Amino acid sequence: MFVEVGNAPIYVDVVGEGEPALFLHGVPDSAELWRPLLKEVSSDYRCYLTDLPGFYRS
Structure with missing residues (x-):
């Protein structure tokens, strides 16, 4: 999914x-x-992984 932060789409x-x-x-x-x-961690935590602006999908 994408969220928009200051007009920048962030994956x-x-x-x-x-x-x-x-x-x-x-x-x-x-x-x-x-x-x-x-x-290792997703069974205990809701993990939010981001691609910062200008990298890969963002």
Whole structure:
């Protein structure tokens, strides 16, 4: 899904159940960096993975 922040479309993927956890990537990278970790944490946390502006899907 996309959310708009200050006229910039930001890609956000939401996975899991529970307390929210925000995953931010470094430069240059994307939300895909966190995919291997999701199976470990998504059963306890609702994970929000973003592609920051100018990276991959954003």
